[in-house]
Amino acid sequence: MHMNLFITTFNAQKKPPSTEFTDAVGLKLPADPADLYVFSFQELSSLLDSTYSNIIMDQLTGLAHTIQDMLSLKYSEAFFSIDTIEQYGGLGIIIVSPSTSHISNMVSSKGYPVGHLYTTLKGGIGVRLKCNDQELTFVNVHLNAGEKKHHLVKRNKDIYDILSGLEFDDGWSVLKPMGHGFIMGDLNYRNTGAFQLGRCDFANSNELLKDDELTIMRNSNIVLQMYDEAHVGFEPSYKYVVGTDKYNKKRIPSYCDRILCVKGGNYTVFKYDAIKECRSSDHKPVYLYVGVGDPPRDIINNSGYLATNTGRVTVILRWNYKLRKILVHQISAITTYLLSCGLWLNSSRGRIFTLFFLILLMIFWKYIV
Numbered sequence: 001m002h003m004n005l006f007i008t009t010f011n012a013q014k015k016p017p018s019t020e021f022t023d024a025v026g027l028k029l030p031a032d033p034a035d036l037y038v039f040s041f042q043e044l045s046s047l048l049d050s051t052y053s054n055i056i057m058d059q060l061t062g063l064a065h066t067i068q069d070m071l072s073l074k075y076s077e078a079f080f081s082i083d084t085i086e087q088y089g090g091l092g093i094i095i096v097s098p099s100t101s102h103i104s105n106m107v108s109s110k111g112y113p114v115g116h117l118y119t120t121l122k123g124g125i126g127v128r129l130k131c132n133d134q135e136l137t138f139v140n141v142h143l144n145a146g147e148k149k150h151h152l153v154k155r156n157k158d159i160y161d162i163l164s165g166l167e168f169d170d171g172w173s174v175l176k177p178m179g180h181g182f183i184m185g186d187l188n189y190r191n192t193g194a195f196q197l198g199r200c201d202f203a204n205s206n207e208l209l210k211d212d213e214l215t216i217m218r219n220s221n222i223v224l225q226m227y228d229e230a231h232v233g234f235e236p237s238y239k240y241v242v243g244t245d246k247y248n249k250k251r252i253p254s255y256c257d258r259i260l261c262v263k264g265g266n267y268t269v270f271k272y273d274a275i276k277e278c279r280s281s282d283h284k285p286v287y288l289y290v291g292v293g294d295p296p297r298d299i300i301n302n303s304g305y306l307a308t309n310t311g312r313v314t315v316i317l318r319w320n321y322k323l324r325k326i327l328v329h330q331i332s333a334i335t336t337y338l339l340s341c342g343l344w345l346n347s348s349r350g351r352i353f354t355l356f357f358l359i360l361l362m363i364f365w366k367y368i369v
Contacts (some may be wrong), residue, residue, distance in 0.1 A: 003034075004030070004035050004036075006038070006288075007182060007290070008025060008037075011043050011256070011283035012281055013242070014047065015043075016059045017044075017280070019066065022067060023277075028275055033078050033098045035098070035101045037067070037071065039096075040092070040093050041063075042091055044056055044092050047339075048347060051336055051337075060085050064082045067094060067096055071098075078098045080096050081096065083095040086108050086127055088124075089122075089123055090120075091141075097131065101131055103130070105170075106129045107168045109124075109139075109167060111166075112165035119332065123142065124140065125139070126138060126140070126166050128176070134179075134180065137168075137175075144188060146188075155188055156223050167325070180262060181262035183258075184259040187256060189212065214258065227263060228262075229261075231269070234286075237257040237283055238257065239253065248282065257284070264296030265294065266295075269289075270291065
């Protein structure tokens with residue numbers, strides 16, 4: 001069954017998206033309602049707030065209702081429901097659909113951390129659902145930043161760890177037979193030319209893509225070789241001076257924000273573009289309006305792993321993956337908590353608390369000990 005999807009990704013630069021974001025998205029909506037709307041966000045709040053899931057969920061809930069109102073205003077004849085709101089660290093996914101769409105089998109992933117010391121400041125989260133009998137998987141990622149060679153190597157490892165580490169409630173990983181899959185987010189790949197920098201004409205996006213790390217890595221079959229991307233005809237989505245359409249001269253303008261789909265599916269791309277009207281962040285939102293038909297062919301076996309003839313090794317690797325994921329999540333819980341404490345102590349309230357505690361300690365030492 002054919003259906004249309006409207007997918008958006010936005011790095012909000014450590015603050016909740018304002019109505020400027022929804023107003024700008026509203027300008028790009030198709031004339032007729034899509035079957036599904038997927039909104040993915042990164043850096044939804046400050047570093048401190050990102051360590052508290054309840055704060056991020058409250059912000060996402062308010063944002064979801066704003067998106068719902070925006071869609072209802074655009075398509076006055078349709079009723080829209082919020083299908084799911086998912087959160088992990090500073091990442092968020094909101095999925096909204098019109099009443100004519102039939103949503104079922106909604107499952108989510110636990111999330112996977114790739115921040116420094118496995119904190120949740122960077123990572124990935126996913127949602128899987130059925131819409132009109134088509135199974136769809138959406139993964140929102142935020143990879144580590146930087147313009148040096150070791151940053152590129154770290155990003156490559158990040159995406160591998162997320163795709164192999166995410167596990168959904170239905171027992172499958174990111175790839176699932178007879179299902180469409182989309183990866184979106186701030187992948188943070190830069191226009192370094194894999195460290196062979198050259199002069200580029202900013203009016204020619206194809207020329208710019210020759211220096212795009214992700215394009216080079218994909219064409220070299222190093223990362224995301226099982227994913228396709230629509231033609232990139234827009235200017236780099238990062239890094240802008242906030243409030244303007246001017247680039248920050250201290251960074252290489254780059255295609256950090258991307259949306260990709262699993263190869264082999266029947267897709268009709270109507271529009272893949274940046275939303276320049278949104279100026280509240282140093283990133284521009286990127287959206288994909290795409291028609292979805294037949295799903296990709298099976299590229300994994302019945303256990304959810306790439307097909308292989310070495311069954312025994314596969315079992316060993318599977319257990320290694322499970323043990324590693326358990327260890328990573330345990331470490332992440334500790335390091336994220338310690339990070340939260342450190343950030344709080346460095347806040348105004350934390351400093352007042354520390355000063356008050358030291359005064360009490362001095363009084364105790366002077367008069368009691």
